Amino acid sequence: MDAAALWQRYQDWLFYDAGLGFYLDISRMRFDEAFVEQMQPRFNKAFEDMAALEAGAIANPDENRMVGHYWLRDPDLAPTSIIRQDIIDTLVYIEEFSSKVRTGVIHPPDREKFTDILSIGIGGSALGPQFVAQALGPDFPPLEVHFIDNTDPEGIDRTLSRLAERLSTTLVIVTSKSGGTQETRNGMIETKYRYEAQGLDFSKYAIAVTGASSNLEKMAHSQGWLATFPMHDWVGGRTSELSAVGLLPAALQGIDIRSILGGAKQMDGVTRTPELSQNPAALLALAWYHAGNGKGEKDMVILPYKDSLLLFSRYLQQLVMESLGKEKDLDGNVVYQGIAVYGNKGSTDQHAYVQQLREGVPSFFVTFIEVLEDRQGESVQVEPGITSGDYLFGFLQGTRQALFDNGRESITLTIPQVNAHTVGALIALYERAVGLYASLVNINAYHQPGVEAGKKAAASVLELQLQAVQILQAAEEPLSLQSLAEKMGATHDIETVYKLVRHLHANQRQVVIQGDPGLPSEIRLSAL
Numbered sequence: 231m232d233a234a235a236l237w238q239r240y241q242d243w244l245f246y247d248a249g250l251g252f253y254l255d256i257s258r259m260r261f262d263e264a265f266v267e268q269m270q271p272r273f274n275k276a277f278e279d280m281a282a283l284e285a286g287a288i289a290n291p292d293e294n295r296m297v298g299h300y301w302l303r304d305p306d307l308a309p310t311s312i313i314r315q316d317i318i319d320t321l322v323y324i325e326e327f328s329s330k331v332r333t334g335v336i337h338p339p340d341r342e343k344f345t346d347i348l349s350i351g352i353g354g355s356a357l358g359p360q361f362v363a364q365a366l367g368p369d370f371p372p373l374e375v376h377f378i379d380n381t382d383p384e385g386i387d388r389t390l391s392r393l394a395e396r397l398s399t400t401l402v403i404v405t406s407k408s409g410g411t412q413e414t415r416n417g418m419i420e421t422k423y424r425y426e427a428q429g430l431d432f433s434k435y436a437i438a439v440t441g442a443s444s445n446l447e448k449m450a451h452s453q454g455w456l457a458t459f460p461m462h463d464w465v466g467g468r469t470s471e472l473s474a475v476g477l478l479p480a481a482l483q484g485i486d487i488r489s490i491l492g493g494a495k496q497m498d499g500v501t502r503t504p505e506l507s508q509n510p511a512a513l514l515a516l517a518w519y520h521a522g523n524g525k526g527e528k529d530m531v532i533l534p535y536k537d538s539l540l541l542f543s544r545y546l547q548q549l550v551m552e553s554l555g556k557e558k559d560l561d562g563n564v565v566y567q568g569i570a571v572y573g574n575k576g577s578t579d580q581h582a583y584v585q586q587l588r589e590g591v592p593s594f595f596v597t598f599i600e601v602l603e604d605r606q607g608e609s610v611q612v613e614p615g616i617t618s619g620d621y622l623f624g625f626l627q628g629t630r631q632a633l634f635d636n637g638r639e640s641i642t643l644t645i646p647q648v649n650a651h652t653v654g655a656l657i658a659l660y661e662r663a664v665g666l667y668a669s670l671v672n673i674n675a676y677h678q679p680g681v682e683a684g685k686k687a688a689a690s691v692l693e694l695q696l697q698a699v700q701i702l703q704a705a706e707e708p709l710s711l712q713s714l715a716e717k718m719g720a721t722h723d724i725e726t727v728y729k730l731v732r733h734l735h736a737n738q739r740q741v742v743i744q745g746d747p748g749l750p751s752e753i754r755l756s757a758l
């Protein structure tokens with residue numbers, strides 16, 4: 231395609247919404263009119279599915295749940311007045327509570343104000359708050375936010391050690407929809423232990439964001455925690471950023487949550503349009519379908535040219551991959567769907583993996599995110615007439631061009647600046663695109679049956695560990711690995727037995743290995 235034809239294609243496919251100041255360019259995806267025409271019936275169905283979902287249909291049939299994240303930013307859409315009122319009340323509660331914390335009306339025992347927030351959660355209960363804190367957190371927030379999002383002891387220690395001096399002014403938010411996620415529970419128990427070690431009553435510092443009647447909610451109530459905020463049944467973890475999960479920590483950091491909701495609502499309005507060319511979420515879904523033949527054959531590389539959007543790719547990784555990565559379609563056929571997502575930021579990545587994108591295996595399409603405003607205030611000139619922002623702009627355009635010239639496709643989103651409004655809009659855009667794409671490929675985007683398998687397997691490893699220690703404690707002499715596994719009735723799982731004794735030995739806990747651990751069949755095991 232020559233330059234004039236490309237320019238025409240750019241103009242033909244350019245989507246712009248003046249209210250949002252948002253542009254979407256899919257001209258560098260090499261689909262043709264025939265493809266669009268062929269996709270139209272699928273889109274008609276996707277728009278119908280989406281309308282039904284927003285009206286309160288059981289859009290997550292496996293879990294028999296409604297899918298209501300769109301109602302969070304427009305409560306009038308909620309299917310019942312009870313849900314509507316609940317959304318409104320929760321928002322007011324979040325605003326009142328966070329303002330009282332910021333002004334010191336709610337304060338820690340014997341101190342004037344909370345200075346820090348420690349957010350404990352994982353997956354959908356962490357990624358949104360982390361992304362938004364990075365994107366929108368002020369340089370000097372009223373409360374600085376920290377995260378524990380794993381059960382890694384060293385990671386927990388690092389966060390808690392850094393906070394040690396300020397634990398007595400740190401507000402802890404424990405976020406878990408199910409209220410039973412082990413990593414989150416472990417982080418909470420370890421944190422509580424540190425508070426108690428300093429003679430602090432944890433319940434005076436702790437807040438729960440969780441589902442009704444969850445174990446976490448029951449504990450928060452029985453121990454008299456500072457507050458509890460709801461995580462509704464009809465909001466999935468990966469679409470919960472605009473519920474209390476994301477709004478509470480954002481409001482505590484002084485981020486304008488009404489503006490995030492406003493941006494999302496405005497994007498929802500635009501992406502509700504049942505007209506492919508006028509709907510940027512549908513255009514994204516079209517581009518994804520084209521790129522990967524509707525089978526996820528190409529990976530989605532997210533490249534925001536803005537440091538503050540660094541965590542967007544990690545946020546989208548869960549939203550896209552947990553939603554679309556499914557073994558079966560809605561009719562029960564095995565389809566192995568999904569789209570792999572990765573990315574970091576430009577131009578940083580140009581000095582890392584963009585080499586492969588330009589010249590290596592063509593297994594991806596890029597989504598560039600361009601932010602028009604370089605910074606607030608004046609820029610120095612790094613060369614006559616040229617600023618650092620001009621370089622960032624130039625690198626984005628250059629990379630887009632260089633990739634296209636070598637047959638690599640890309641999408642470009644352009645926003646006027648990174649602010650609460652545009653971040654809300656970006657979240658809403660991708661939530662809708664994922665929902666539409668799921669309809670195109672006929673899968674349930676709102677369940678995650680696959681993640682349970684790993685959790686169950688982990689539980690049986692821990693059972694084996696307890697059993698192994700018990701047998702070694704009762705043994706009169708050191709045992710070989712084989713005889714330990716036999717006594718456990720776990721010869722089929724001897725590799726796991728080997729690994730768990732190695733782990734315990736490395737931590738000087740309960741088990742001692744004698745012999746060469748590199749020769750598992752020769753080691754002798756005894757209780758410590």
Ligand SMILES: O=P(O)(O)OC[C@H]1O[C@H](O)[C@H](O)[C@@H](O)[C@@H]1O
Pocket residue numbers: 352353354355405406407408409410411414467468552678681
């Ligand atoms: O909020 P929670 O119930 O603790 O869940 C946290 C996360 O863990 C689960 O494994 C799910 O796969 C995620 O979708 C969820 O966001």
